[in-house]
């Protein structure tokens with residue numbers, strides 16, 4: 001592994017991405033890039049009416065992450081510095097393919113590739129899988145008001161979409177190291193030894 005990998009933590013809503021990315025960044029003394037959520041003006045409208053608001057929402061996330069990834073590239077990656085992020089830009093496509101329809105989905109897909117295809121991609125992905133009950137419990141624990149009305153069926157579909165997307169990414173980009181964490185069994189928040197095992201894997205990869 002390169003001495004300055006770009007690391008991402010991924011997984012469906014509430015899986016523990018921000019928590020794990022922050023914990024690993026502290027342990028490894030790495031800068032951490034966190035997606036913006038609370039400043040997104042469309043999320044609450046989106047959960048109330050997905051068809052009406054999905055295009056604005058996905059475009060907001062895409063434009064915001066485009067800027068973040070641009071800055072991450074110039075401030076860290078181009079300078080050979082390791083960095084960890086609580087998302088992979090690919091999540092924009094995972095969600096967009098599900099929440100958009102017809103010509104809006106086609107246009108969004110084209111815009112996504114125009115904006116992101118030439119960006120550096122993470123060398124290491126920690127992919128947190130978890131079942132519906134675990135995600136619902138963690139979303140409730142996080143207690144964001146606008147997430148209270150997330151339909152379980154939407155979340156279950158995202159769980160399946162993430163599995164398909166990670167398998168597709170592994171086929172497309174065989175050099176990317178994908179470490180899958182079973183979020184139903186591994187608890188890096190409550191069990192220090194679980195976190196230590198994950199951190200050890202990252203240290204080995206960064207040697």
Ligand SMILES: Nc1ncnc2c1ncn2[C@@H]1O[C@H](COP(=O)(O)OP(=O)(O)O)[C@@H](O)[C@H]1O
Pocket residue numbers: 011012013014015016017018019020086138139141142186187188189190
């Ligand atoms: N392994 C875990 N065990 C218990 N609680 C967790 C775990 N991972 C995350 N949480 C909690 O679940 C909520 C969602 O975590 P977060 O990191 O925000 O997830 P994500 O970034 O994937 O949406 C937070 O309240 C967090 O403290």
Ligand SMILES: Nc1nc2c(ncn2[C@H]2C[C@H](O)[C@@H](COP(=O)(O)O)O2)c(=O)[nH]1
Pocket residue numbers: 011012013014015017018037043057058061091092095096099147
């Ligand atoms: N439709 C989309 N929703 C997204 C996207 N990225 C994040 N989100 C939503 C999901 C959660 O309600 C909240 C925070 O996401 P976490 O994964 O950190 O829980 O924002 C997206 O690209 N499209």
